[in-house]
Amino acid sequence: MEDGAGTEVVLDGEAAGEYGEQAFANQGDAESWIGEIWAELAELGVAQVTLFEVDREVYGPMSLSV
Template sequence: MTWTWTLETAAGEVTGRSEPFESRSDAESWVGEAFGELLEQGVDQVRLFDGEAEIYGPMSLHAEA
């Protein structure tokens, strides 16, 4: 299977999908490195998928208040 992120607005509207990753670890490392750029692009939250199965999310990219 491949691991991907869906990229979403705060309202849950899907605005895109990440590149595919070979492992969960690679996918999680990528989102950790790219979250600043994603916020600049208007992405508020992400969901992690293994193939078509949602693993977790939504995960906010904003700091907790």
């Protein structure tokens, strides 16, 4: 998760537990989850996200802008 300048956004407290380090069975599930919570992430200062499979970048950065 990054801000508009590409700097990593570090979530803390409840947000870290709810949004940080999520794991999904497949890319479609991950993209669906982002589609459901993107506005909440944007409110936390997240402007873009990247999907990874372990350490391999799969997709991104994906903008959360409307």
